[in-house]
Amino acid sequence: MNGDISLQTFHRMPQYLKTLYEFKKEGRENVSSVQLAEALDLTPSIVKKDLSQAKIQDGKPKVGYATVDLIEGISEFLGYNNLKDAVLVGAGKLGQALLGYEGFGDYGLNIVAGFDIDDGIIGGKIHGKPILPTGKLQGAVEKLGIKIAILTVPAEHAQAMADLLAKAGIRAIWNFTTAHIQVPDNIAVRNENMASSLAVLSAQLAEIMKKEEICN
Amino acid sequence: MNGDISLQTFHRMPQYLKTLYEFKKEGRENVSSVQLAEALDLTPSIVKKDLSQAKIQDGKPKVGYATVDLIEGISEFLGYNNLKDAVLVGAGKLGQALLGYEGFGDYGLNIVAGFDIDDGIIGGKIHGKPILPTGKLQGAVEKLGIKIAILTVPAEHAQAMADLLAKAGIRAIWNFTTAHIQVPDNIAVRNENMASSLAVLSAQLAEIMKKEEICN
DNA sequence: TAGATTGTTAATCGATTAACAATC
């Protein structure tokens, strides 16, 4: 049913939603593809294509889309209305920050617990989330039928932990480590690789600095 | 000079580097595009293209690339050898986690200070980095000639802060907020949007769960 | 030498953009 919608489209949806909330706050009852595109530095074409492919709600020629209906439609489309449980593996600095990140609820994600090997934090709570020993990971995931894991362990443990997660029945791994993990193809992986992101930003910066030099 | 190298190539470079370090540790003196591709789930074609476009060091037919030379070449290419200073704006939970992230040094990035408006943390240090009032941001950036900023303020302040950063002479913004920021086109922006990433992962998960359903 | 692997060119693929008929 969504197999033909590109992942790029999914990537833009939360941005549309955020913009729509702002428009709603400003009292706009309708929005056009041009307005959405301008707010997000996109083209009207891509906005129209995304919305027409993905959503139940139709726009009206000359009027645009009804703001609140579009908000509801995209929220539904993204599954923000029914929370999905997740576990977080590796409660170090980054893991703790993510445990305390309040935005996830808005995005339909509920972290039920963190797992770690450090006895100093096991048994306690961080930002209200219980920290359990890694040994209990598989049992908890199986019992609760959890499909999503956030991976924030040190890079050298990433693959071993991914294997364990796979065995436990996890079907989506949000990988915040710098390691590339190998998983069976019935598991989705999304890499949040800081080093890669920074490399791209640096390249863009170098390009800009070069241009400035030329112009001086 | 690098204007014709795609940003995708830059994105893959740190992954090559990481893999090469592992290969080196295993004692491999040479690596082929096939080996690199296998380790990272890429095709040999893209590896060869990336390396030939970006790098000074040539591979040898039948042998491959010299591991240590390739490491050196990519490190140089990515600018890991000369640290670039950066400021971090917004020392909340995520900001603090990034202030404490030790990996940045390896990637050529040095965070010199964090900025915030909270008197409770201003004047102190977090993970060894001084926290200064936002009012001192512009002066510090100008004086030190800093070009890179990490943006971790609440979304509603993102645009105002981006404007301030632009005025101060920042040329690259690593945006960790969910807000889309508008900047002049002599400033590079890299968005690290959790909501967008999660949307993509959820879509992939939904696809997988659908397949499993069909097969049962 | 024979065969593996490079570097590069041409073909493919997929996503974005442009164009336009339909329509409110």
Added chain:
DNA sequence: TAGATTGTTAATCGATTAACAATC
């Protein structure tokens, strides 16, 4: 009605993949 905007189709663009001559 006239004009703005949708939804969709065709054209463009860029990145990946496949193919292959060069070569160690």
